Amino acid sequence: MDAYEYSELLKTLTLKIENIKNIVKPNDIKARLEEINQLQQEPSFWEDAKIASKISQEKTKKERVLAKYQDAYSSVMDASEFFDMAKSENDEDTLEMLYEEATTLNKSINDLEVQMMLSGEHDSNNVIISIHPGAGGTESQDWANMLYRMYLRWAERKGFKVEVLDYQVGDEAGIKDVSFIIKGENAYGYLKVENGIHR
Structure with a gap:
């Protein structure tokens, strides 16, 4: 892999992260998590165990989705920053390391993209x-x-x-x-x- 191929990969991955963001809607998730946290503070929340369990499961799932998105976003942004710095400083070692990690980064973003598409009502079931x-x-x-x-x-x-x-x-x-x-x-x-x- 060379600098041009890597920069093209970063463009593709940045686009994918944007698409994932549109599916995930991180701001909506954060707002819903805040709602759930407030609900859980109310003493009456735990009176209906069935509803409390369902909402707690929703919270866990949303936290997991948000964490996966944030990790993926950070990975792509960090790779982009390191790439720009390494290019400007002619740091061949860092560039080589980024090229070696490119396949893993690409796979993790592709896997996340597929997971986010599986957001139907029953998709998470066995x-x-x-x-x-x-x-x-x-x-x-x-x-x-x-x-x-x-x-x-x-x-x-x-x-x-x-x-x-x-x-x-x-x-x-x-x-x-x-x-x-x-x-x-x-x-x-x-x-x-x-x-x-x-x-």
Whole structure:
């Protein structure tokens, strides 16, 4: 990577941070957190445990989103400042360090962008997946097993937990049926479009 490529990357990441800001709306989150803090100070707040729990969960989620946004924003702004200083001072060591960290910075901003897009009502929930091979005998059962292993590997890479609910081994190879839960933040959001028939 050279200075031009890095400056282009910073422009792209700055745009992405701006897009994330428009999705997250940090000022709205701060205002809502202030509201929640005031609510929690009132003695009557804790009288209805169900509502108190729901609002406390909302607070935790909003704090997490705000922290992720602020970390990402700081990372991009710091990288931009270091880059400008290193360029003006011809500091090759700092430039080299920034180039080496560019991939990690880019990945973290891209990951955050995806997470922020998963802000639907149910996106943060766990997900139940069922795989049922249709007509096709051993071949379709083998295909179902490959699909199942693919989901397991994906969940592992994301750091999600998997709990098998039902697993029936195929006659010769593969599986006859499997149902499992993938547990993790935004598991449902990532997988909600995973449905249909594979042929």
